[in-house]
Amino acid sequence: MLERTISWIDGGPDKNSAKLIDQTKLPLEYTHVIVKTCERMARAIKTMEIRGAPAIGAAAAMGMALAALEYEGKTREGLIVHLERSKRILDSQRPTAVNLMWGTKRLLDKAASTAGTVGEVVEALIAEAKAVADEDVEINRRIGQHGSTVIADGDTVLTHCNAGALACVGYGTALGVIRGAIEAGKKVKVISDETRPRLQGASLTCWELKEDGIPVTQIADTEAGLLMRMGKIQKVVVGADRIVADGVFNKIGTYQVAIMANFHGIPFYVAAPVSTLDLARKMDGVEIEQRDEWEVKTVFKKVQLSPDGVPAINYAFDGTPMELVTGIVTEDGVFTPKELLERYQAKG
Numbered sequence: 265m266l267e268r269t270i271s272w273i274d275g276g277p278d279k280n281s282a283k284l285i286d287q288t289k290l291p292l293e294y295t296h297v298i299v300k301t302c303e304r305m306a307r308a309i310k311t312m313e314i315r316g317a318p319a320i321g322a323a324a325a326m327g328m329a330l331a332a333l334e335y336e337g338k339t340r341e342g343l344i345v346h347l348e349r350s351k352r353i354l355d356s357q358r359p360t361a362v363n364l365m366w367g368t369k370r371l372l373d374k375a376a377s378t379a380g381t382v383g384e385v386v387e388a389l390i391a392e393a394k395a396v397a398d399e400d401v402e403i404n405r406r407i408g409q410h411g412s413t414v415i416a417d418g419d420t421v422l423t424h425c426n427a428g429a430l431a432c433v434g435y436g437t438a439l440g441v442i443r444g445a446i447e448a449g450k451k452v453k454v455i456s457d458e459t460r461p462r463l464q465g466a467s468l469t470c471w472e473l474k475e476d477g478i479p480v481t482q483i484a485d486t487e488a489g490l491l492m493r494m495g496k497i498q499k500v501v502v503g504a505d506r507i508v509a510d511g512v513f514n515k516i517g518t519y520q521v522a523i524m525a526n527f528h529g530i531p532f533y534v535a536a537p538v539s540t541l542d543l544a545r546k547m548d549g550v551e552i553e554q555r556d557e558w559e560v561k562t563v564f565k566k567v568q569l570s571p572d573g574v575p576a577i578n579y580a581f582d583g584t585p586m587e588l589v590t591g592i593v594t595e596d597g598v599f600t601p602k603e604l605l606e607r608y609q610a611k612g
């Protein structure tokens with residue numbers, strides 16, 4: 265079983281820090297980053313040492329706990345002001361994945377509702393951040409169990425980006441559905457879009473499935489349509505960074521995969537925890553993160569692809585309208601887009 269992507273260190277020389285698998289180094293190196301401050305956690309989120317919506321939700325929660333530990337004042341009120349500032353810093357690192365703001369808000373709410381001394385509030389926040397991480401793994405297992413019902417024995421499933429154990433604390437959402445189907449005794453193969461420009465599909469999805477002995481084949485993003493036409497893909501399952509009333513935001517390129525799946529009559533599923541829902545919003549109200557152009561113009565700054573002076577556009581996510589979505593798998597079940605709204609819209 266894969267180690268947790270992010271965990272809290274309770275003892276030893278690094279007591280009260282967070283330990284992350286460094287996702288910028290995979291698949292060549294398996295190393296960790298020890299994060300001791302909120303500012304360092306913000307940087308780990310920005311640089312994608314940790315990435316994936318549920319994983320950055322847990323990172324955000326631990327970032328808030330680290331911020332609480334760094335507070336040098338004596339009053340509860342001062343601590344809350346300090347945490348509000350820390351929340352703004354963490355939230356501003358990546359605007360699209362709603363789990364980030366969900367994680368910081370959960371910790372801020374915990375601070376506000378905990379009576380007692382500064383020390384007691386800090387302890388409560390550490391416990392809450394650890395609970396966020398523990399719950400994530402449990403929630404993903406439930407997503408996997410529900411999602412396994414839409415996968416047939418013998419299916420080859422296309423996925424885009426990495427919505428696996430590495431994108432969460434453990435087990436994964438889209439890849440949790442694959443793991444759930446395999447645990448239910450089905451034979452499943454995965455085709456992984458490489459996912460330009462950051463290549464999470466090639467470097468992370470292929471890595472973690474290989475580690476788990478799950479059959480996976482990498483393709484260039486541009487091959488998906490051909491393989492669908494050839495009948496080599498039976499389902500598409502992806503994760504999500506934010507699910508709004510009329511669409512699903514996920515890694516750039518997901519939208520075109522959904523259009524191709526729809527054209528070929530292939531079911532397109534989204535797997536995500538309830539913490540990814542933002543149903544009070546619509547697609548045109550979501551800020552899509554734009555990242556530095558080097559990600560598109562080079563291969564990790566090592567190989568230059570286009571001439572100096574040519575600009576590049578680098579949106580990190582896109583929105584897929586709900587009419588292209590067959591079903592959404594949460595920890596509570598599998599829902600059509602209409603059923604999802606009926607069940608959760610009151611939550612806002």
Ligand code: MRU
Binds near residue numbers: 318424425436515
């Ligand atoms: O930019 P990233 O790597 O953080 O984007 C990740 C994705 O788009 C995932 O599909 C999404 O966060 C779901 S993770 C379970």
